[in-house]
Amino acid sequence: MSELVLELRNVHKAIKGKKIIKGINLELFSGEVLGFLGPNGSGKTTTLRMIVGLIRMTKGEVFIAGHSIEKDFVKAMKNVGCIIENPEMYDYLSGWENLKILASMEKGITKERMKEVVSLVGMEKRIDDKVYTYSLGMKQRLGIAQAIMKRPKLLILDEPANGLDPAGISEFRKLIQKLAHEESMAVLVSSHILAEIEMMCDRVAIIKQGEVVQVTTVKNIVKDQGIIWKIKEVQQGKKILEEEFQTAVQLKEDQTLLAFIGEDQVSMVNKRFMEADVGLLYVNKNQKSLEDLFLALTAGDEIV
């Protein structure tokens, strides 16, 4: 049974009379990874900062595990692990000393648990070195370690893939999904890397000019994403799809055909194309679906 971990109710923020956030409502349940998407200046980071109490709201409320962040800060923050923007650490201390200082500010983080998270993020070898010798990716790992060491109910990660190499990103993605699905953490991730969000998240919330414009499950996007065919005889292929499979077909700019059909039908279409000798070059899933959705929703958006 999943439980409501984070709730934003009609959250507003104005800075010097300028409305930055205009009424955000959002719910996040345990065991779920929610991607938070938005162009620069859309209010992503401001919203994340309000959730963890770094910025005060002008109106509205945030509840973490049932506790109001403004009225019951300590109880609410007991359930939160986070990295906000960059993984800043005390660079004149070692990674281990950083973790020790932060652990001492929480209740019940044992030395064993600290060692466990250090190995979880693959930092055993460098943990006793000073942080100023770390690369951005290593700082990011240390940041993740400090965020998860208290086993929070809510994990907030702002641009966590920054500075990680491809292998690191893939490890990180597995770690996040493990935390969400096995330890049933609720994870809120903001990122610019759409493919990353798509692979990692269960749902995405798209924010534009201080408002959430769409919340949808990734499954939904993936289901609708369509199939692309690259063939020589474009018009003939389009006709076959339209007449024999009764589906709407788009002829795209790059002379490919895009159709929304079930995966079970794809092999039948391919067989027909071979028989009709339309010169089939390749067939592919439409990978840019989230990007398309993102661009469509945030089109013409200027930084405000």
Place this chain on the structure above:
Amino acid sequence: MKLYSLVGNEVFKIIMKKRLWVIVGILIILIGLFAYGEHYTRERTQSQIAERLGIDDVDDWREITNQQLLDLERRLDNPFIPEEGRASIQVRAEQLRYYLAEDINPTTFSAAQFMSNFMEQSIFLFLPLLIILLASDIVSKESTTGTIKLLMTRPVPRWKILTSKLLALTILEMIVILLMAVIALGISYITFGHGGFREPVITGFRVVNGELDASNIQTVSRGTYIFMTYSLGYIVAFSIGKMALMVSVLVKSTAASIGIMMSSLIGGTFLSFFISDWEITRYLFNVNLRLTDFLSGDLQPVEGLSLSFSIGVLLLWALAATLVAFGVFSYKDILD
């Protein structure tokens, strides 16, 4: 969350930042120079006096002290010396007379004398500068590097975080005073070679309306006198530290924070020179920093101050700064 573990964290951070070692380095260099200078001036004055008296032997301190007393009395006859200056010369003359009467040799310079002199000379500028160096980045560095976000997203209320920083700072101010004492003692012992902690000092002169008031004079041992001057030093360190903490909360950059504190320290002292007639200058913290002068009987920059008044003003500044720091720290948005 236990407050002492938070304070422990803050002390650990300050020590690991190595600022304290910079302060130790500055102290060693400066005290070394000061001790050498003091030693050199002493020898010169003695040989000058001996030359004037036409003697080779400067071993007879009575003669030299007598001569110094005569010099002072001659200066008092000068009609162009202002009333306030007159009183402070009178204090010095009175001290010399006392030494002669009590058969105490004031010309040999002891480690103890150096220690109290050093604090008397540092209390209004050098000591505040060291404290500014130590305290100015205590919050601003966390803002600049962004680690403030780490602190503020723990399940610890903001006031507790600032309290831990404030207490850590208060402990480190004490450590700075102790370092000053230890380093001054070590270097002066090497230079002057004799302790002199039991020698008596006369204190308690006051200047009231330009007149010397000797009704409250007391004799204490040099050791007690040192304890008193360093305690007064701690009061200065305490209040300057709280002001630096406030500025550190208010501005984001450490450089700006140090700059603001230094310019207000030095600027305020200038201001008090130029408009010392103005009533309000006595409430500036700058003019109340020379607490040790109330013990030695030296001239105050603004007339009519007393030890308790000056301590009161400093503590009020510290209190006000602390209140502002807490107010701002508890409510400010962390935007970057």
